[in-house]
Amino acid sequence: MGAPFDYTYIFSYFPKLLSTLGITLLIVAGSLLVGIIIGFLIALPRLYRIPVLNTLARVYVSFFRGTPILIQLFLFYYGLPEILKLVHIDISKAPVLVFVILTYGLHTGAFMSETIRASVTAVDRGQVEAAYAMGMKGHQAFTRIVLPQALAIAVPVFSNLVIALLKDTSLAFTLGVMEMTGKAETLGALTQHFVEAYISLALIYLVVSFTLEKLLLMAERRLLRHEQPDSTGNRRFRLQRKRGYRRLVAGIESGKGGAEA
Amino acid sequence: MIKLTHISKSFGRHQVLKQIDLTVEKGEVVVILGPSGSGKTTLLRCVNYLEKPSDGEIAIGDYRLSCKHASKKDIHQLRQKSAMVFQQYNLFKHKTALENVMEGLVVVKKLPKEEAKTRSIALLEKVGLGSKLDAYPSQLSGGQQQRVGIARALALEPEVILFDEPTSALDPELVGEVLAVIRKIAKEGITMIVVTHEMGFARDVANHVVFMDGGVIVEEGPPAELFNHPKEERTKQFLKRITPELNYSI
Numbered sequence: 001m002g003a004p005f006d007y008t009y010i011f012s013y014f015p016k017l018l019s020t021l022g023i024t025l026l027i028v029a030g031s032l033l034v035g036i037i038i039g040f041l042i043a044l045p046r047l048y049r050i051p052v053l054n055t056l057a058r059v060y061v062s063f064f065r066g067t068p069i070l071i072q073l074f075l076f077y078y079g080l081p082e083i084l085k086l087v088h089i090d091i092s093k094a095p096v097l098v099f100v101i102l103t104y105g106l107h108t109g110a111f112m113s114e115t116i117r118a119s120v121t122a123v124d125r126g127q128v129e130a131a132y133a134m135g136m137k138g139h140q141a142f143t144r145i146v147l148p149q150a151l152a153i154a155v156p157v158f159s160n161l162v163i164a165l166l167k168d169t170s171l172a173f174t175l176g177v178m179e180m181t182g183k184a185e186t187l188g189a190l191t192q193h194f195v196e197a198y199i200s201l202a203l204i205y206l207v208v209s210f211t212l213e214k215l216l217l218m219a220e221r222r223l224l225r226h227e228q229p230d231s232t233g234n235r236r237f238r239l240q241r242k243r244g245y246r247r248l249v250a251g252i253e254s255g256k257g258g259a260e261a
Numbered sequence: 262m263i264k265l266t267h268i269s270k271s272f273g274r275h276q277v278l279k280q281i282d283l284t285v286e287k288g289e290v291v292v293i294l295g296p297s298g299s300g301k302t303t304l305l306r307c308v309n310y311l312e313k314p315s316d317g318e319i320a321i322g323d324y325r326l327s328c329k330h331a332s333k334k335d336i337h338q339l340r341q342k343s344a345m346v347f348q349q350y351n352l353f354k355h356k357t358a359l360e361n362v363m364e365g366l367v368v369v370k371k372l373p374k375e376e377a378k379t380r381s382i383a384l385l386e387k388v389g390l391g392s393k394l395d396a397y398p399s400q401l402s403g404g405q406q407q408r409v410g411i412a413r414a415l416a417l418e419p420e421v422i423l424f425d426e427p428t429s430a431l432d433p434e435l436v437g438e439v440l441a442v443i444r445k446i447a448k449e450g451i452t453m454i455v456v457t458h459e460m461g462f463a464r465d466v467a468n469h470v471v472f473m474d475g476g477v478i479v480e481e482g483p484p485a486e487l488f489n490h491p492k493e494e495r496t497k498q499f500l501k502r503i504t505p506e507l508n509y510s511i
Contacts, residue, residue, distance in 0.1 A: 126351035133309050134365040134417060135341035138333075144368060148355050226355045226397040 009196035010203075013187055017197075017204055023179040025208075027100055027169045032162065034105025039112025046117050057113065064110030069103075069168050076103040077175050100172045104165060111161055119154035120146060152223035159216035163209050170205075180204065262287050263421055263452070268307055268317035268328070270300075277303050278314070279476045285421065285469070288450040292463040292484075295473035296499060301456045304473070305423050308454065309343045310336045322420045341369065344414035348426040350406040352398040358385060358409045359394040365417045384412040388442050404435030408442050415446065422446075424455040460503055464488055472496050 042060060045053035064072065077099045081092045123146050131141035173182030184201040188194035263285040270278040277300045285291045293301040306312040308319060314328040321342040326335050344365075352361050359381055366377035385391055388408040398406050407427055414422045427443065428436045440462050447453060447466050457463060463470055464484050471481040472493075480493045491497045 126349050130351035133345040135369040
């Protein structure tokens with residue numbers, strides 16, 4: 001298909017694709033925000049086994065985990081305005097991006113709620129007992145003792161979610177959103193150099209994923225700093241972190257190099 | 262003074278505590294002994310409502326609570342009267358030794374941070390951990406962790422400290438350092454209820470020993486009397502099984 005392969009296009013596409021990286025990251029950040037809030041709202045009734053809400057939360061999670069994200073995008077973008085029309089609310093004029101962020105947010109929220117639930121459950125029961133025994137109230141024990149420990153447990157899974165989300169956003173182009181994949185499609189169609197556009201696109205996704213992964217790894221290490229057995233472990237850990245940081249810088253620079261070429 | 266009246270507790274059909282009455286005078290060290298499954302830990306955990314008694318009344322100092330209709334607020338108030346030292350230490354894993362001791366002072370007692378810090382440092386020095394202020398629990402030995410646990414309980418200046426088998430999870434060579442700290446604070450006149458298997462400790466430190474079995478108090482009295490002249494057959498059997506350990510002199 002298209003024109004004969006010409007690797008120079010790969011480089012010339014970088015800046016063009018990067019100009020839409022902002023939209024991709026906006027979708028990721030927006031959905032994460034929505035996802036975290038939804039995640040907590042869904043996780044709490046399940047953690048505290050609140051009767052009706054518990055069941056609703058489970059249905060919600062089943063739906064968003066059990067159906068493909070592409071179908072969810074279509075359902076929300078084409079379906080939601082139709083349903084709301086029945087109650088005389090017109091949202092057909094709302095920007096596509098709102099639907100996209102909403103759908104990814106709800107989708108991520110389902111996975112996030114499971115992560116939160118599992119991490120909170122994983123915190124040792126004795127920690128809460130100690131907090132109660134010293135006279136803390138329920139919310140104090142949760143925010144001061146359980147949550148910080150649950151966060152540390154959650155970060156590795158959370159990292160996976162973020163990276164999966166980043167890659168999932170590429171489907172937003174099916175609704176006509178000009179994020180990176182949409183841009184690559186357009187560039188390919190314009191010049192008939194599809195393969196070069198996809199290579200360029202893949203490289204950018206790779207570098208962004210890699211950077212996010214490293215950043216989250218640093219966050220994880222920071223949150224888990226209490227899990228070092230002794231001072232030698234401590235030193236080894238600091239060295240590792242330094243090495244990790246250097247690798248991270250190298251990762252960012254290689255990305256930049258690509259962009260400038 | 263702590264007064265437990267008719268405390269009962271059931272797990273499903275199984276009644277673990279049967280109408281227990283226990284009085285602990287101010288400054289007294291009460292040791293609860295008994296075979297496993299006798300309900301001694303459950304009784305201790307009822308005092309700060311980590312287990313909810315099905316019936317009875319708990320009075321600590323001038324605070325009185327009837328277990329049948331205790332509200333969340335009542336329970337919260339009751340818990341502020343006591344502190345607990347756990348078998349598994351239960352130090353807050355994400356906080357340093359100093360932060361563990363400060364936590365209750367800052368969050369529950371609402372002390373200013375600086376004051377909480379000075380007091381916490383003094384307490385950690387008292388339990389011999391002045392050099393480990395910034396260590397996380399994972400960097401401390403079991404004995405050290407338990408001593409932080411004791412400092413954390415002392416910091417709250419409670420009416421009573423509840424010890425739930427404080428040395429059971431420790432390596433044998435670390436038991437001594439923890440018992441030494443408990444002895445030291447017992448001498449200062451802090452009221453304690455201790456569940457333990459350390460007979461030597463019970464003999465030396467307790468003012469009052471309670472022997473429990475099958476969810477009831479079988480016998481209680483001063484240690485000299487209970488250990489040397491037990492009245493009940495059940496107590497004699499238990500002591501006979503346990504006391505050979507006492508004869509070892511190292």
